[in-house]
Amino acid sequence: MNDRPEQEPGQRPPVVLDVAGLRMRYGTHDVLRDVTFRAHRGEVLALLGPNGAGKTTTVEILEGFRARSAGRAEVLGTDPALGGERWRARTGIVLQSWRDHGKWRVRELLAHLGSYYAPYATPAVARPWDPDDLIAAVGLTADAGRKIRTLSGGRRRRLDAAIGLVGRPEVLFLDEPTTGFDPEARAEFHTLVRRLAAEHATTVLLTTHDLDEADRLADRILVLAGGRIVADGTAAELARRYAAPDEVRWTAGGRRHTATTADSTAFARQLFHRHGDALGELEVRRASLADTYAALVRRGEREETAR
Template sequence: MTSTRPPATVTVRGLTKSYADRQVLRGIDLDIPAGSVLALLGPNGAGKTTTVQILSSLVAADSGTARLAGHDLTREPDAVRGLIGVTGQFAAVDNLLSAEENLMLMADLHHLPRHEGRRRTAGLLDRFDLAEAARRPAATYSGGMRRKLDLAMTLVGDPRVIFLDEPTTGLDPRSRRTMWEIIRSLVADDGVTVLLTTQYLEEADRLADRVAVLDGGRIVAEGTAEELKRLVPGGHIALRFTDAAALDLAAACFPDPRRDDGELTLQIPSDGTVPTLRAVLDLLDGAGVTPAALSQHSPDLDDVFLTLTGHRRQETHR
């Protein structure tokens, strides 16, 4: 069910929002190129869901601007609603209806002609591997099936921008990976633009073209996952040797290496680049010593999350 509608960009400038005396968003800027995924990371209460609610026109911002596919969110809310889809933290599925009925209901809400609604429903049931269960009540579905149906319902209107607010919370690892495959296909095959909020760091690493870290209502860092990882210290090359003599020779090649005599290992600080690895190997070769094992260790998004926000990541519902 590939769409012919053009892809859409999302541009946000200076977005703010307060509730009573609590300032949730303090002037955030976001840019999501057409046909890409931006993952918005942040601890509980950082403002992720509020951002999605504002951009999907459910809540009004106090100040700032947002443009989606060239449409101003404040001046053209109907045009914006016509090109977006939202999948929230909780599946918006009617348990008394079947998958087919849920999808047809969404087609009616989008005022699609009956034949077009049936066509899109059949295509989405096939795409999301729900055809065999199409006429069973949704109450009988597993969590993974309900989330797939929820996302399929979002696609009935052929959105160009999709907001996914923690879409895999509570799913088992297999169902989560299935959702990842579906999201990737939406971007690669349909050119959909996605804003994904998540607390699963692996999810952001796997899906996002760029990652923005939101903390205290502000964007504290943005870039590709690899760029953000390079902001965090702790990368190193681990070397293991067969005997203490080789360990001594190797240790003498480096200033202040982290040494473990019991394990016969050295840790050499590294930025993870090939030139740094080559330089380490050249020094060892010059000293006439060869490690028994070598491995590179780089910071991951867990380390980025902890360093930039001061919070340990939480893989629980907010």
């Protein structure tokens, strides 16, 4: 079943997450001071930032589990602080970890949890997800009859993902979703998330420390530093807009040299013009997403210190 709502050609999908001037203060310290961003239906957003930047706090406010100090937040048109059961049924959460009864078997747990979502089915969205289809989607078919306490860490993490998806959410919050996954499981989970966004118009907000995951999975990347969003765009846009300098290495006059530059192509031309045939072992290392991310975090932290 394809649950993607009909949309007029050229029409922008509706805004699902709308955050403006979000602030969170603990005592005299502002963890979040001016977090502002939007997400549309079917978008996958990755929220990056160093430890302590406020990623989890931001997500918990949007989930309705933490009261903000100031600012505006809307999820599916509702203030999360006021969201009731029907609103919560439209959202899904995959936590880093959670405790449950190890005696449950995989399929019976998902069927049991799914029963809570059945009253909130709509003509547009069938709830809950069929447990066997969901088990297959997260790669646990062979484990459907096993007790949870017998699952390996990686298989247990797949079950965590299934628990977050069981209500067929319109908005899905993922907190470090592929921790403990092997490369194959990680790739399968990425495919599942992209399918949710493409076929079911699920909006996804994930926190991750894995830059490669953010690059592969997200339509947009948000970088949180110094209590605010310091960058918002695709990986390619961030690289163009906030690129860290390239590194150029070469040999001339019997010595090895290294320099950083914003335009490695022009710099290399200058080297050829200056050294001619004496130039050797020219190597250019272009800035990666990791370099750009590190530069953005440093800039955000410098601006925070300067306040």
